[in-house]
Structure formats: C-alpha cells, structure tokens
Amino acid sequence: MREMARAEVLLDWYDRHARDLPWRVSPARRKAGEMPDPYRVWLSEVMLQQTTVAAVKSYYERFTALWPTVGDLAAAPDAQVMGEWAGLGYYARARNLLKCARVVTKEHDGVFPTTRDGLQALPGIGPYTAAAISAIAYDRPEVVVDGNVERVMARLHAVQTPLPAAKSELTEAAAALTPDIRPGDYAQAVMDLGATICTPKNPACGICPWRGPCAARAQGIAADLPRKSPKKAKPTRHGIAYVVRRADGAWLLEQRPDKGLLGGMLGWPGTDWNEAPAPAPPLDTDWERLPEEARHTFTHFHLRLEVCIARVPTGAEPARGTFLTPREFRPSDLPTVMRKVFNLAQSVLS
DNA sequence: CAGGCGTGGGC
DNA sequence: TGCCCAAGCCT
Numbered sequence: 001m002r003e004m005a006r007a008e009v010l011l012d013w014y015d016r017h018a019r020d021l022p023w024r025v026s027p028a029r030r031k032a033g034e035m036p037d038p039y040r041v042w043l044s045e046v047m048l049q050q051t052t053v054a055a056v057k058s059y060y061e062r063f064t065a066l067w068p069t070v071g072d073l074a075a076a077p078d079a080q081v082m083g084e085w086a087g088l089g090y091y092a093r094a095r096n097l098l099k100c101a102r103v104v105t106k107e108h109d110g111v112f113p114t115t116r117d118g119l120q121a122l123p124g125i126g127p128y129t130a131a132a133i134s135a136i137a138y139d140r141p142e143v144v145v146d147g148n149v150e151r152v153m154a155r156l157h158a159v160q161t162p163l164p165a166a167k168s169e170l171t172e173a174a175a176a177l178t179p180d181i182r183p184g185d186y187a188q189a190v191m192d193l194g195a196t197i198c199t200p201k202n203p204a205c206g207i208c209p210w211r212g213p214c215a216a217r218a219q220g221i222a223a224d225l226p227r228k229s230p231k232k233a234k235p236t237r238h239g240i241a242y243v244v245r246r247a248d249g250a251w252l253l254e255q256r257p258d259k260g261l262l263g264g265m266l267g268w269p270g271t272d273w274n275e276a277p278a279p280a281p282p283l284d285t286d287w288e289r290l291p292e293e294a295r296h297t298f299t300h301f302h303l304r305l306e307v308c309i310a311r312v313p314t315g316a317e318p319a320r321g322t323f324l325t326p327r328e329f330r331p332s333d334l335p336t337v338m339r340k341v342f343n344l345a346q347s348v349l350s
Numbered sequence: 351c352a353g354g355c356g357t358g359g360g361c
Numbered sequence: 362t363g364c365c366c367a368a369g370c371c372t
Contacts (some may be wrong), residue, residue, distance in 0.1 A: 050357095050367060053368080054359080089355085093355095132368070146369075298354095298355075299356060
C-alpha cells in the first residue's frame with residue numbers, strides 16, 4: 001500500500017494521543033461501539049465557544065451534576081442557570097442554552113436533531129457547533145471548522161490571505177480532507193492537533209503528524225500563520241457602581257436587562273459606562289467613595305469603575321434593585337466585573 | 351460584514 | 362503591564 005491518506009495519518013496519531021476530556025468518548029471506547037451523549041456534546045461545545053478547556057472543565061462537571069439530562073436543564077429556573085454560568089463569560093450563551101434546552105425538550109421529545117441543518121436551527125448553535133455535534137455525537141461526515149482547523153489548514157497550505165477573508169478558502173481545504181470513516185474522531189483529532197501541536201505560538205512542528213505535507217513548515221513560516229486583519233484599539237469607559245448594605249446584612253442588587261452586555265446577570269446598581277469621566281454620585285453626603293477603582297477589560301473596551309458604598313437601615317425602600325439576604329446572595333452568582341466590585345466593597349462593609 | 355459580546359492565562 | 366489568544370454566535 002502507498003502512503004496513508006492524510007486523514008488516516010491524523011486518526012492514527014489521535015488513537016495514541018487523544019486527550020482525556022470529561023465530555024469525550026475515547027477512540028478506544030468509540031471503536032468498542034460506545035456513542036457520546038448528544039446532550040453532553042452540545043453542552044461542552046457551547047461552553048467551549050471562545051473559551052479554553054481549562055476554564056470549561058469545572059463548569060461542565062457542575063452543570064452535568066445539577067442537570068444530567070436536557071429535560072432537567074430545561075426545567076431549571078433561569079436565575080439558577082445564569083448564576084451557575086457566572087464567571088464563564090459570553091452570557092448570551094447561557095440564555096440561548098436554556099432556550100435551546102426548552103425547544104429540544106418540548107418540540108423534539110428531548111432528542112437533539114442529528115443533521116447539521118436541524119441543529120443549526122436551534123438557539124446558540126451556529127455553523128461550527130452544528131457540524132461538531134453532528135460529527136461527534138452522531139458520527140456523521142460533517143466539515144467541522146473552528147479556529148483550530150482554520151489555523152491548521154492555513155499552515156498546511158501556507159495560506160497568506162488574512163482572516164476573516166480566508167475563511168471560505170480554509171473551509172474548502174478542510175472539506176477536501178474530511179474522511180467518511182470515523183468523522184467524529186477526525187473532527188476531534190484536528191482540534192486536538194491545533195490545541196496541542198499546531199498551537200498559535202511556538203508550534204511543535206517537529207512532532208506533528210502532518211509535518212511531511214505542511215507547506216508552512218517547509219517555508220519556515222508556520223508561526224506566522226494564519227495572518228489576521230489588524231484589530232481596533234479598545235477605548236476606556238468610566239462609571240460608578242453603588243454597593244448598598246442594609247443593617248440586617250442584605251445587599252442591594254439588580255438583575256440586568258436581558259439584552260446587551262452581561263444581559264440577564266446579577267449586578268450592582270450603577271451609572272451607564274461612558275468614555276467621559278463618571279458623574280458625581282447623587283446625595284453625595286450619603287456615599288463613601290472607595291479609594292480604589294475596579295478595573296476590568298471586556299472584549300471591546302476597558303472599564304474603570306468607581307465604587308461608592310452606603311449603609312442603610314432595615315426597612316429602607318430602594319429606588320431600584322432588590323435586597324438579597326446573605327442566605328439568598330451567592331457572590332459566585334456575579335459576573336467577574338461585579339465580583340471585583342464586591343471584593344473591594346466587602347472589606348469595608350462586612 | 352463588522353461589531354458586540356467575557357474571561358483568565360501566557361508571554 | 363498590556364496585548365494576544367481560546368472548540369463562535371447573533372444582528
């Protein structure tokens with residue numbers, strides 16, 4: 001027989017080097033006929049959108065312990081799911097996760113669609129995730145293209161076109177390599193390759209199963225690919241967060257509107273965040289302004305948040321928000337920026 | 351199609 | 362410290 005096809009070479013590498021991940025069925029168990037639970041594949045794929053394996057692991061374990069089936073998740077209260085997602089970021093994923101679980105439970109008898117089109121019709125499932133679930137959970141030969149695959153293809157073929165313009169070219173390259181045998185393992189193999197060997201910086205080309213055919217390696221430019229369009233600079237925005245503690249220990253919090261930044265999450269009442277410096281707090285005699293600002297960086301801007309604290313008597317009527325008793329309030333339910341504010345205020349108010 | 355949308359780790 | 366990056370989706 002002549003040299004092995006590229007997909008076959010990669011599958012052989014995957015059989016020996018597949019990472020042991022909580023949501024993964026190992027190649028050995030797959031060969032013994034075991035199939036992954038589509039619910040768990042879906043949950044892990046949504047959590048992994050733009051998020052590292054290390055960050056996802058504990059969230060995945062907690063979600064599957066709390067909600068072992070899609071029906072369990074569909075029946076969960078919104079606030080509990082948002083609270084459990086707190087800290088993982090991109091909170092639209094959590095809102096869509098619940099929507100999707102409820103559609104699958106109510107309209108599909110709790111069974112995830114098997115086709116790419118059927119999956120992509122669901123909330124929070126786009127081209128990548130639909131292909132990944134269809135390939136991994138149902139072993140269908142879908143072309144799975146994520147950031148790892150784009151990087152691997154860009155290097156394999158020495159594609160100089162910068163992202164995102166190169167997307168269609170890289171998808172075609174991925175399609176030409178996707179095998180009919182073991183497509184689910186193949187999809188995971190390319191992503192593992194990108195995560196462990198063909199990394200963004202310092203790729204380990206010397207031990208790569210595709211070092212033979214790799215054009216970028218031959219040209220010595222692997223680490224320079226894929227090229228990317230320049231990014232916009234982040235502006236800095238300013239605002240004030242108000243932390244109010246009632247005499248009985250309750251904290252004044254509010255649920256943020258369902259759309260936009262941190263949508264649906266718990267947070268401290270406060271001003272808008274603008275590029276102009278924050279206005280003076282109302283009723284300035286009542287507030288104590290903390291000496292240190294909370295600093296946080298979002299995807300598209302830096303934030304500097306002044307923290308103003310106040311103590312109020314039991315029975316105080318807030319203009320906005322709700323008092324949560326220490327028993328009702330879990331700081332872990334806060335998104336990270338709000339958690340930073342809490343950490344600054346807590347030492348003064350506790 | 352470009353921009354909004356989080357966070358933590360690595361360098 | 363500041364910038365880049367990570368298994369994208371939605372509008």
